[in-house]
Amino acid sequence: MRLAFAAPLLLAACVSTPPPSGVSDSASPLPQSGTYPTGVENSCDGERFGPLVGRDATALERVLIMGQVRIIRPGMVVAQDFRPERINFEIGTDERIARITCG
DSSP, X not given: OXXXXXXXXXXXXXXXXXXXXXOOTTOOSSOSOOOOOOSGGXXXXXXXXXXXXXXXXXXXXXXXXXXXXXXXXXXXXXXXXXXXXXXXXXXXXXXXXEEEEEO
């Protein structure tokens, strides 16, 4: 019985709303050119985040990424499990995004 009341709320969360008037969809924090990931056949669709390479790591806080993401910092222990759909953002010692890979 409780599920019947929750179902409309869950479905409403999936509906997309258009941007407010005066706001264009092209207002993206990402420039249109950059360095693209070296992953296998871009299996994680990470090439669209290529323009983030060289930017401060805090730029990731302003980008909505729907999917698996791994942030790899210098000296961090990283599991060697390969997940082709996961985007890896490697952060350099200068706190900038050094590389984007899939896996």
